[in-house]
Amino acid sequence: MSKELTAGDKAPAFSAMAVGGKFGDGAQVSLADFAGQTVVLYFYPKDDTPGCTTQACALRDAWVEFDGKAVFFGVSPDSAKKHAKFIAKHSLPFPLLVDEEKIIVGDYGVWVQKSMYGMKYMGTERSTFVIGSDGNLKAVLRKVKPAEHVALLKAAL
Numbered sequence: 001m002s003k004e005l006t007a008g009d010k011a012p013a014f015s016a017m018a019v020g021g022k023f024g025d026g027a028q029v030s031l032a033d034f035a036g037q038t039v040v041l042y043f044y045p046k047d048d049t050p051g052c053t054t055q056a057c058a059l060r061d062a063w064v065e066f067d068g069k070a071v072f073f074g075v076s077p078d079s080a081k082k083h084a085k086f087i088a089k090h091s092l093p094f095p096l097l098v099d100e101e102k103i104i105v106g107d108y109g110v111w112v113q114k115s116m117y118g119m120k121y122m123g124t125e126r127s128t129f130v131i132g133s134d135g136n137l138k139a140v141l142r143k144v145k146p147a148e149h150v151a152l153l154k155a156a157l
Contacts, residue, residue: 004109007140011039011131012107014097018073019080020087021095026080029073029097031131038070038138039131040153041097043110045124047078047086055126055146056092062150063093069157073097075104076124130156 005012015030023029031039042059044052056074059066066072072094078086083096097104105111110125125143130153132138139156141149 005129005137005140007137009137011129011135011137012104014041014104014107016075016104017080017098018095019083019098020092021072023095025084026098031135034071035135036133038133038157040066040070040072040128040157041075041104041108041131042072042128042144042149042153043075043105043108043124044126046076047082047096048089051126051146052076053090055144055149056086057090058147058150059094059153060090060092062154065154066157067093070130075099077102077105128153128156 011031013031017026018029019026044055046052074096077099079100080098083098099105102111105124108129110127111122112125114121114123128141128144129137130139141152144152
């Protein structure tokens with residue numbers, strides 16, 4: 001990706017397997033399926049890790065405030081099987097997109113070099129994109145802290 005996505009940019013199209021929510025064990029979805037609707041893609045590094053669990057459970061706990069305002073998808077490079085376990089373990093009401101090939105994280109510019117204890121590695125930057133009904137990015141929330149995600153998302157919607 002040559003430039004960082006910002007509000008007002010056209011949202012990159014995607015097609016992926018959605019697991020959970022109304023998609024149950026899995027169904028192929030694409031951004032085009034939700035034309036005319038607001039879509040939220042929240043990117044997170046890995047299922048069932050402390051920060052990702054905090055973020056997902058906070059969204060679950062505030063779900064009544066979000067349900068019906070937008071179509072929500074969590075996105076990570078985990079498999080459908082891992083997503084299903086994460087959803088079941090934490091009773092998540094929203095679906096997760098499978099991005100094992102790292103296409104969506106790449107297109108949205110959130111597959112980045114990270115560093116922990118001096119070791120550099122590639123991983124998903126915790127970020128959220130609100131896509132307006134016109135297909136353009138309405139809000140871009142980068143490097144989101146798990147405990148602040150819900151408040152930032154409420155403000156963006």
